[in-house]
Structures are given as structure tokens and as C-alpha cells.
Amino acid sequence: MRELILVGGFLGAGKTTLLYGAAKNLAERGKKVALITNDQAPDLVDTELLRKGGLEVGEIAGGCFCCRFDQLIDTSDKLIESQNPDVIIGEPVGSCTDLSATVLQPIKDLHADRFHLAPFSVLTDPIKLVEVLHPDRGTTIHPSAAYIYQKQLEEADYIVISKIDTLNPAQLASLKSEVAASFPLAKVMAVSSETGEGIDAWLDEMLAGQTAGTHIIEIDYDIYAEGEAILGWLNCTAQLTSTVDVDWKTLSQNIIDDLHNVFKEKKADIAHLKLIVSCLCGENVLANVTNLNGDSKLRGELTSTARSAHLTINARVEMTPEVLQAIVEKTLKTSIPANIEVEMEDMVSLSPGRPTPTHRYKEIVNV
Numbered sequence: 175m176r177e178l179i180l181v182g183g184f185l186g187a188g189k190t191t192l193l194y195g196a197a198k199n200l201a202e203r204g205k206k207v208a209l210i211t212n213d214q215a216p217d218l219v220d221t222e223l224l225r226k227g228g229l230e231v232g233e234i235a236g237g238c239f240c241c242r243f244d245q246l247i248d249t250s251d252k253l254i255e256s257q258n259p260d261v262i263i264g265e266p267v268g269s270c271t272d273l274s275a276t277v278l279q280p281i282k283d284l285h286a287d288r289f290h291l292a293p294f295s296v297l298t299d300p301i302k303l304v305e306v307l308h309p310d311r312g313t314t315i316h317p318s319a320a321y322i323y324q325k326q327l328e329e330a331d332y333i334v335i336s337k338i339d340t341l342n343p344a345q346l347a348s349l350k351s352e353v354a355a356s357f358p359l360a361k362v363m364a365v366s367s368e369t370g371e372g373i374d375a376w377l378d379e380m381l382a383g384q385t386a387g388t389h390i391i392e393i394d395y396d397i398y399a400e401g402e403a404i405l406g407w408l409n410c411t412a413q414l415t416s417t418v419d420v421d422w423k424t425l426s427q428n429i430i431d432d433l434h435n436v437f438k439e440k441k442a443d444i445a446h447l448k449l450i451v452s453c454l455c456g457e458n459v460l461a462n463v464t465n466l467n468g469d470s471k472l473r474g475e476l477t478s479t480a481r482s483a484h485l486t487i488n489a490r491v492e493m494t495p496e497v498l499q500a501i502v503e504k505t506l507k508t509s510i511p512a513n514i515e516v517e518m519e520d521m522v523s524l525s526p527g528r529p530t531p532t533h534r535y536k537e538i539v540n541v
Contacts (some may be wrong), residue, residue, distance in 0.1 A: 175287075175288065175289070175290050176250075176254060176259065176260065176261065176262055176288065176289055176290070177260065177261040177262070177289075177290050177292060177380075177381060178250070178261075178262050178263075178264065178281070178289040178290065178291050178292065179196075179261065179262070179263045179264070179292040179295070179380050180239075180263075180264045180265075180266065180273070180277065180278070180291075180292070180294055180295070181193065181263065181264070181265055181266075181295050181296075181297055181334075182266050182268075182270070182271075182273055182294065182295070182296045182297070182326055182330070183268065183295075183296045183297035183298055183326060183334075183336075184268050184269070184298070184299070184302060184319075184322070184323045184326060184445070185268030185269060185405075185445035185446040185464075185490050186268070186299055186302065186444075186445055186446040186464030186465070187268065187297040187298055187299045187302075187336055187464075188297060188299065188336040188337060188367055188464075189265045189268070189297050190211070190220040190223065190224065190265065191367035191368075192297060192334075192336065192365065192367045192373070193209055193224065193263050193265055194223070194224060194227055194229070194367070195367045195370060195373050196263060196373060196376075196377055197209060197224075197227075197229050197263065199370075199373050199374060199377055200260075200261055200377065205259075205260040205261050206257065206258065206259045206260050206261070207229070207230075207259055207260070207261045207262075207263065208229075208230040208231070208232070208253040208254075208257050208259035208261075208262050208263075209224055209229055209230065209231045209232070209262070209263050209264070209265070210231070210232045210233070210234060210246070210249055210250065210253070210262065210263070210264040210265065211224070211231060211232075211233050211234070211265050212233075212234045212235075212238060212239055212242075212264065212265060212266050212267050213233075213234075213235055213267055213409070213488075214235070214236065214237065214238075214267060214407050214524060214526050215235055215236070215407060215409045215522040215524060216233065216235040216236075216409065216520075216522070217409040217410070217411050217486055217488075217520055217522070218233060218235075218409065218486075218488060219448040219449065219450045219460070219486050219487070219488045220265070220448075220488075221233045222450055222452065222458075222486055223450055223458070223460055226452060226456065226458055230253060230256075230257045230259070232249040232250075232252065232253050234246060234249055237267075237529075238266050238267040238270035238529065239264065239266045239267075239270070239273065239276075239277050240266075240270060240272065240273060240276035240277050240529060240531040240532065241529060241530055241531055241532065242532075243276070243277065243280060243531070243532035243533060244532060246264070246277070247285060250262055250264075250289070261381075262289075268445070268446070268490070269319070269322060269401065269402045269405065269445070269490075269526065270322075270402075270529070271322050271325040271326045271329065271391075271393065271398065272325065272329070272391060272393050272398070272529075272531070272534070273294065273329065274294060274329045274387040274389065274390050274391065275390045275391070275531075275534050275535050275536070276531035276532070276533055276534050276535075278291060278294055278386055278387030279387055279390070279533075279535035279537075279538065279539045280532075280533040280535060282386065282387060282539040282540075282541045283535070283539045286541045290383070291386040291387070291541075292380040292381065292384075292386055293331035293332050293361075293379070293380065293384050293385065293386050293388075294329070294330060294331045294332070294386055294387055295330065295331070295332040295333075295334050295376070295380070296326050296327055296329075296330035296332070296333055296334065296360075297334045297336050297365075298323075298326075298327065298333060298334065298335055298336060299336055299337060299464060299465075300335055300336070300337055300338070300340065300341055300345075300349060301465055301468070302315065302323065302464075302465070303335065303349070303353070304349070305320075306320050306323045306324060306327075307352060307353075307356065314441075314443040314465075314466050314467070315443060316401070316404050316443065316492060318397050318398075318400040318401035318404060319401045319404060319405070319443075319445070319492075320401075321394075321397050321398070321401055322398060322401040322402070325391055325393055325398070327353075327356075327357050327360070328357060328359075328391045329389065329390070329391045330357070330359075330360045331360060331361070331384075331385075331386060331387070331388055332360060332361050332362075332363055332376075332379065333353055333357055333360045333361070333362050333363070334362075334363045334364065334365055334372075334376060335349060335350065335353065335362070335363070335364040335365070336364075336365055336366070336367065337366060337367075337368070338364045338365065338366045338371065338372065339366040339368050339369050339371070346364060350362050350364060359388065359389055361379075363375065363376050363379070385541075387538065387539070388538065389538070390535070390536070390537070390538065395528070395529065398529060399527075399528040399529060402525075402526040402529070403525050403526060403527075403528075404492055405445055405490050405491065405492055405525070405526070406489070406490070406491055406492075406493045406494055406495040406496075406497065406498035406499075406523060406524075406525060407489070407490055407495065407498075407522075407523065407524050407525065407526065408487070408488070408489040408490075408491075408495065408498050408499055408502055408521070408522065408523040409486075409487070409488050409520075409521075409522050410486070410487050410502065410518065410520060410521040410522070411484070411485065411486050411487075411518075411519040411520050411521075412484075412485045412506070412516050412517060412518045412519055413482065413483075413484055413485075413516075413517040413519060414451075414482060414483045414484070414485055414510070414514050414515070414516060414517075415481065415482045415514065415515045415517070416481045416482070416513055416514045416515070417481070417513055418481070418513055419479055419481065420481065420483070420514065422451050422453070422459060422476040422483050423451075423459050423472065423475065423476050425451065425509075425510065425511075425514075426449060426451045426459045426461045426472065427461060427470070427472055428509050429449060429461070429485075429487075429505065429506070429509045429510070430447065430449055430461040430462070430463060430470045430472075431470055432505050432508065432509045433447060433463075433489070433501070433502065433505050434447065434463050434470055436501050436505060437466060437491055437501075438466060438467075440493065441466075442466070442491050442492050442493045443466050443491070443492040444463055444464070444465065444466045444489075444490070444491050444492075445464075445490035445491065445492070446462065446463070446464050446488070446489075446490050447462060447463040447464075447488075447489050447490070447491065448460070448461070448462040448487070448488045448489075449461050449462075449485065449486060449487045449488070450485075450486050451476065451483050451484070451485050452476075452483060452484050453476060453480040453482065453483045453484070454480065454482075455480060457474065457475055457476045457477065458474050458476065459472060459473070459474045459475065459476050460472070460473045460474050487502060489502060494525070495523035495524050495525050496523065498523055499521065499523040502521075503521075
């Protein structure tokens, strides 16, 4: 029997960073861990980052866990066969909801003999959380995307406020109280993946044997589909080769900032924007933006004098995929110096189609 922990939450909530911290925490407890990432397209920054951190990762592309349910089970089985993990942690697509009805209940019904399913956690960024709770105060989130965000919170067994290192104690206490009042069916917790605060306590709750998928939400799939479709999704990879030494960290900063500035000019809301630059030495730099009016953040170092590196970009922005791709292509040409050769390996841009779950249960499955 494997422990299966699923962590949902809107794009930019910090799920991948939490998964990395949770995997390290569990390893310190003597647990062997495998991870499953999920997206509408392949070539994920998240997958590359986690693998470079020494973790075993399966990737499911082309749709959410709900629409790729059989692939979720198959990927879990392959990880069990190859890695024999004690715990599997899965991260569904950030724009996906209705997971209690389409993923949690089917697992409990069809695979209870093989997986012990932990309570469903939904991770939430405090800035976007406040925007969803108080749209009258001003928000850049499209109403249909805010609907998805709201539904994610409604179906959670646990609502986990992330990035609490950015809040003072009074702000955190107030936000936890408001969330608890607004979503009484969920238990509210808080973590900082940057400092590790709260991760240990959250994992204790996940491994305590409590019931998962305690309620099923009502949802309008027309609004849900619109909320996903308003975002352009882009994943691209490229090999960068220079004739001289390169400050790869500065280059990463320039690319992410130049893209961010274009989206600001166009007032196109950013659900998330990530890139990773890595070299064969094993070092990498991760840059990301999770809010149109926020700042970019960089993590990691590239101290190597290597003259070649690998670039992966993932962008989820409120514009058509065609416009998004054109912006990324143009920005790469202007942000990357002429002495660096750019060999594009893959570029996929799309707008997600209507969700078509493999299963959708109308009633709670009691295990």
C-alpha cells in the first residue's frame, strides 16, 4: 500500500517548490519518494528542476489527471515498479478543478487496495487569494479564472496558504481566519517552502490516515472551460551555445524581466512564467514570475564556465497562444546576445480544450 498525496492549487501557488521541500522532508524521515508532474504540454520546468534535485519524477502531459486518469495510475505503477517508493506526491495542472469527483473518488473506488489516498490539499498564493476573496479591491484575474480558483478552494480537504515568509504574523492570522470562515469544510494550514516552516506539520497531517475527498463540488463546466481557455500556454526548450564565457544568471534575469515587461505593457495577466537555465555540471538557475505586478525571483547558481546551457521556458498568460509564442520568439532574439547561438529544440503553444474527465462520481466513496 503506497501513500498517495495530491496537491492542487492555481498556477503560481508554489506547488513544485512545496513538492521539493516535502520530498526532502520525507527522505529525512527515511521515506522513499517519487513525484508526478502534470501539464497540458511536455517540457516542464518543474520536471527538470525536480530531476536535477535528484528526485524521481514521472510526467503526464496533454491534459490534467482527471482527463488522463488511466495515465496517472499507469505512471504511478511504473514508478512503483522502478523505484518502489513509500510515498508518491502528484501535482495536477494548476488550472484544473473538480478533482474530488474525477480523481479522488475513482482512486478510492477502483484502487483502494493499492493506494492510501491522503486528504486533498489545495495550495494558494496569499496575493491571489486576497484578490479572489475581495475582487472589489482590484484584481487582474479574469472572472472565469477566478471561478476555477474559487472552486479549487471549495473542494479542498486542506487549504494551505503558501509563501507565509512574505506575511507578518498579524496578516497571516487574519488571512487564516477569513479562509476558515469562507471555506468551513476545509482545514486551514500555512507553509513557507522557502524556509521550510509548516511543511513538517502539513506532512504529519497528510500521513495521519485521514479521509480524502470528503466532499464534491457543483461546477459549471462551461465557465470552467472558459477559465482554462483564456490562458495561452507555451512550453519551449532551446540549447544555448556561446563562443565566450557567459554570465548565465544575468542572462536568465534579463530574459524573465524582458518577458515580464512585455506582458505588463500589454496588461496581460500572468498565471505563471518560469524558466530554467542549466548546464552539464548539474548547476541551474530558476527564474519565475507569478503575478503581473510582482517582481521576478531567481534561485540557484551557475558558477560554471561552461559555454553551453539548456533553456526551458513555461508561460501561462492571458492572451492567445499565437500572440504568446510570437512574444517569446521575439524576446529571445532581443534578450540573448548575438554571440550566443540559439538552437530551438521544441516550442508548443496552445489553449487548453474543454475538460473531459475519464470518470466523474456524483457521490462520496467511503473506504
